[in-house]
Amino acid sequence: MRKFINKLLIVILAIGFSFCEDPNTEDDQLVIVNASLFNTSTLQVEKNRSIFIRNNRIKKISGTRSGDFALNNVVDARERLITPSFIDVHNHLNFIFGDTTEITNPNEFKRSRKLLTEQYLPYGVTVVRSAGGRELHIPMVQSWMNHHQDYVDYFPSGGALVSLDTKFYNHAYVADSSEVQSKIREYHKLGIRHIKLYSLIGEPELKAAVSTARELELNIFGHIENAMISIETACNLGLTNFEHAKTLFLEVIRKYEAASIDLSGLPPDDEENWRYREYEVFNFIGADDPSILSLIALFKKNGVSITPTLNLYAQPIGLVNNSSQPTAHKEDQLNWSEEQMNRAKLGYKVLAAVVYKLYENGIQLNTGSDNYEPGKTILSEMLLLNDLGIPMSEVLKIASLNSARAIDMEKSYGSIEVGKKAHLVIFDENPLVNPLNLLSKKTVIKDGILWKQH
Ligand SMILES: [Zn+2]
Missing domain, CATH: 3.20.20.140 (Metal-dependent hydrolases)
Structure with a gap:
């Protein structure tokens, strides 16, 4: 009986945790939807991505779904290129x-x-x-x-x-x-x-x-x-x-x-x-x-x-x-x-x-x-x-x-990956299309927050 209760507890806890893990909650600090994500490992652009940020870090990356747009604190990247900072x-x-x-x-x-x-x-x-x-x-x-x-x-x-x-x-x-x-x-x-x-x-x-x-x-x-x-x-x-x-x-x-x-x-x-x-x-x-x-x-x-x-x-x-x-x-x-x-x-x-x-x-x-x-x-x-x-x-x-x-800080910076710090740049014009677009207007996200000059 005790074994059964233990097992039951584990199952309940597991269900509980999986609810906590639900990515699409109101608690996300920032969600960037519809992004063309630049992957620094493969050098490829991954289109139509949603990036979920919590506690200053990237928590989840997935394909953008219509529900993502309805969340709080959403930035619509409008298919613009997003790179690590x-x-x-x-x-x-x-x-x-x-x-x-x-x-x-x-x-x-x-x-x-x-x-x-x-x-x-x-x-x-x-x-x-x-x-x-x-x-x-x-x-x-x-x-x-x-x-x-x-x-x-x-x-x-x-x-x-x-x-x-x-x-x-x-x-x-x-x-x-x-x-x-x-x-x-x-x-x-x-x-x-x-x-x-x-x-x-x-x-x-x-x-x-x-x-x-x-x-x-x-x-x-x-x-x-x-x-x-x-x-x-x-x-x-x-x-x-x-x-x-x-x-x-x-x-x-x-x-x-x-x-x-x-x-x-x-x-x-x-x-x-x-x-x-x-x-x-x-x-x-x-x-x-x-x-x-x-x-x-x-x-x-x-x-x-x-x-x-x-x-x-x-x-x-x-x-x-x-x-x-x-x-x-x-x-x-x-x-x-x-x-x-x-x-x-x-x-x-x-x-x-x-x-x-x-x-x-x-x-x-x-x-x-x-x-x-x-x-x-x-x-x-x-x-x-x-x-x-x-x-x-x-x-x-x-x-x-x-x-x-x-600088031995690859764990925190350098790519848009789950667990890394949310330091991101959204380019108004794509530098992969024309290098000079590197100088185009940028939206800079530092620790999951849109940076503005105060
Ligand atoms: Zn020097």
């Missing part, structure tokens, strides 16, 4: 607040968070990862770690670790491997989960950083350009996330220097010329250099991902579409001759060809801004990736799923 894996707060602003008064944290958010959400970017910032801003960024529907989801890193004392405000100096370890443990205690390495770090320190990050399960990434350590060595020591595609060329030019190859045709590497020199380095090395190709092979073998930051090189020389162009700042206003500009444009083509090779070889690419107006820059970066010949469907994946993977 975009991610910036390379933010520096100084681009938002200025190089000299020091925000340490807790009364200002909220206002700053709002300013940061306004730079991103109108462009469909809802997730931002710092690529190194001031340590004195740690209390502020800690206060942002409790994510909130009204603001962009921000993931801080500490200062970018260097073992050469640069005194640069976005760097944190660590003298040796034991200081590296204690610094990373200190960051970990503060809740920081992302560790940035800058090029001016020695081999033992980089090694210690990679192993400490691994032990504490932290995400670690670096801007390495062979000043003190090569990309090749860093990669062999276990670093698998690199910033700036241009660093591949700078690595090769150091190899040429070491091999005493005549570089006298290049502009001098000084304060006045370094910037132009970089484009000439691209021209000098070319996209088919064996050392570049062997780096790509190493990346493939080690499962490396790269954040190319093409906009940084395209924008100053006028290769960015006018309507997606972030405002040029004084350091981007170059007084180069027409001939130099044309040489720089050729150089950019070489850089772009290498980024395309990375893509062709299956190296994961991510989107990072490293710029003023970072949200706008992410859209510009996406258009530049498309200009290389990468299909827009892949570009949408790069800015969402790939970039979510790069």
